[in-house]
Amino acid sequence: MSLTTPGNISRNTSPNSAAPAPKPELKPIPGMRKTVKITPAEVQLFSKYIYGLCGINIEASKSYLLETRLGRMLENEKCDSFTTFYHKIKSDPSKKLEHQMVDAMTTNETLFFRDTNPFELLKHKILPEVFDRRMGKSGAIRIWSAACSTGQEIYSIAITLRELLGPTPTINLKLMGTDISDAAIKQASYGVYNKFEIERGLPQERLQRYFSPSGETWRIKDEIRSMASFQKFNLMGSFASLGKFDIIFCRNVAIYFTFEDRVKLFEKIADVLEPDGYLIIGATESLTGVCPRFVPKRHLKAIFYQLK
Amino acid sequence: MQALKILVVDDDPVTRTLLAKRLSKEEYQVDTAQSGVDAVRSIADNYYDVVLTDLMMPGGVDGIGVLETAKEHNLKTEVMLITAHGSIDNAIIAMKKGAYDYLQKPINFDELILRLAKIQNLKHLMKNASDLRLAMETTEQVSSETIQNLEMTVAALEERISNIRTILQRAGVSAEERISMALVG
Numbered sequence: 146m147s148l149t150t151p152g153n154i155s156r157n158t159s160p161n162s163a164a165p166a167p168k169p170e171l172k173p174i175p176g177m178r179k180t181v182k183i184t185p186a187e188v189q190l191f192s193k194y195i196y197g198l199c200g201i202n203i204e205a206s207k208s209y210l211l212e213t214r215l216g217r218m219l220e221n222e223k224c225d226s227f228t229t230f231y232h233k234i235k236s237d238p239s240k241k242l243e244h245q246m247v248d249a250m251t252t253n254e255t256l257f258f259r260d261t262n263p264f265e266l267l268k269h270k271i272l273p274e275v276f277d278r279r280m281g282k283s284g285a286i287r288i289w290s291a292a293c294s295t296g297q298e299i300y301s302i303a304i305t306l307r308e309l310l311g312p313t314p315t316i317n318l319k320l321m322g323t324d325i326s327d328a329a330i331k332q333a334s335y336g337v338y339n340k341f342e343i344e345r346g347l348p349q350e351r352l353q354r355y356f357s358p359s360g361e362t363w364r365i366k367d368e369i370r371s372m373a374s375f376q377k378f379n380l381m382g383s384f385a386s387l388g389k390f391d392i393i394f395c396r397n398v399a400i401y402f403t404f405e406d407r408v409k410l411f412e413k414i415a416d417v418l419e420p421d422g423y424l425i426i427g428a429t430e431s432l433t434g435v436c437p438r439f440v441p442k443r444h445l446k447a448i449f450y451q452l453k
Numbered sequence: 454m455q456a457l458k459i460l461v462v463d464d465d466p467v468t469r470t471l472l473a474k475r476l477s478k479e480e481y482q483v484d485t486a487q488s489g490v491d492a493v494r495s496i497a498d499n500y501y502d503v504v505l506t507d508l509m510m511p512g513g514v515d516g517i518g519v520l521e522t523a524k525e526h527n528l529k530t531e532v533m534l535i536t537a538h539g540s541i542d543n544a545i546i547a548m549k550k551g552a553y554d555y556l557q558k559p560i561n562f563d564e565l566i567l568r569l570a571k572i573q574n575l576k577h578l579m580k581n582a583s584d585l586r587l588a589m590e591t592t593e594q595v596s597s598e599t600i601q602n603l604e605m606t607v608a609a610l611e612e613r614i615s616n617i618r619t620i621l622q623r624a625g626v627s628a629e630e631r632i633s634m635a636l637v638g
């Protein structure tokens with residue numbers, strides 16, 4: 146395979162050459178598609194638009210993300226500039242393009258039993274405590290995965306519960322996974338994963354026990370699938386419809402928001418957490434200076450938060 | 454880049470030897486098995502990047518059986534099947550069960566080598582991705598420990614400061630006494 150290399154690169158690099166060198170005509174590299182460039186004005190336009198839709202904050206230095214992540218959509222929609230693309234999305238009454246743009250701009254990176262520690266924490270501390278407290282009381286124990294992406298997090302919680310309680314738990318459990326991305330929620334509710342997704346975080350034993358192969362993919366078994374429900378939900382909006390939760394996982398999503406929005410988010414989370422409930426955030430996240438209503442507590446190698 | 458490790462499975466000694474020779478010449482690392490049963494044994498003991506197997510073999514384990522064993526053993530192993538001319542239906546069943554591809558007899562070696570090169574490329578990309586992931590996980594783990602320690606330390610300090618504030622604001626105790634109480638607790 147040969148790549149065309151631009152010849153004579155050094156020709157105009159002498160610092161004291163008088164006239165500004167004419168820009169060398171870049172030969173296209175075979176196999177590399179030409180991407181539509183975004184102008185600074187368009188960066189602003191799209192950053193504002195995307196921020197308004199999902200709170201994701203695209204810093205100026207990361208504006209290339211718009212080109213790389215939306216390039217395919219521009220091509221599909223046959224738009225030759227970001228401005229044309231903008232008007233096309235805005236004028237789509239079905240909002241399909243808008244949803245696709247959110248799907249493209251969100252980072253859905255996740256894996257089963259991510260970071261391990263939170264799930265050990267659940268098993269050995271949080272769940273036993275919650276079960277104890279709830280003994281004899283009516284009402285379900287509610288667990289929320291607040292940005293569940295393609296479902297690995299809530300299913301890891303479900304598997305932990307299943308292993309702790311056996312196949313016929315007498316405790317009333319309600320697991321909810323929400324995310325802003327249509328595509329992610331759709332995959333989560335199907336519970337279907339490809340071999341790359343399945344290889345991450347799942348030892349063979351759990352894979353065999355809780356998934357059935359179907360061709361190239363694996364499907365989570367109904368006994369686990371049926372423990373969780375999924376819903377599209379924007380963390381930037383009001384939490385009034387949610388009710389209260391005993392356990393909230395809000396991991397690796399606030400990192401995409403501005404500091405101010407993070408403050409607002411954790412305020413709202415504090416409002417929907419039961420007084421003795423538990424909050425778990427991402428392994429590299431911190432609430433210091435973000436929400437004084439929470440106190441961090443350590444159990445073995447994991448940290449969780451409770452209301453003061 | 455490390456050479457692909459390939460297991461060639463065929464009950465026909467002529468084809469088997471020919472395949473092994475050609476592939477070794479391309480500097481692939483080649484093992485052979487003379488039946489499905491033999492292949493199952495090799496797969497249990499070794500990791501192969503690619504298993505190249507005849508679809509129809511006597512002795513209880515055919516190409517599909519080899520495919521299933523290989524996939525059960527390691528999802529990363531790619532399986533290519535060699536099918537007799539006209540047995541496309543079986544090849545499609547194999548593809549549904551996770552085969553990477555199939556070749557029809559008589560084998561076109563150039564085609565085979567091209568496909569192996571594709572697999573090699575794919576493996577290379579996958580290795581890059583998993584190296585990156587590993588690097589990221591290490592960074593994440595180390596920074597997570599640092600952040601969590603800071604989180605606990607700051608929380609403890611905040612509590613201490615708030616206790617001191619309470620003591621310093623206490624009424625009915627002399628300033629000096631308050632200060633010494635604050636310093637202790």
Ligand SMILES: C[S@@+](CC[C@H](N)C(=O)[O-])C[C@H]1O[C@@H](n2cnc3c(N)ncnc32)[C@H](O)[C@@H]1O
Nearest residue numbers: 199251253255292294325326379380396397398
């Ligand atoms: C990196 S994933 C985290 C998945 C999982 N919690 C984990 O830690 O593995 C981030 C998810 O946040 C979602 N997200 C981004 N902005 C959101 C918003 N405003 N409301 C709800 N979900 C959002 C994205 O769609 C994405 O699936």
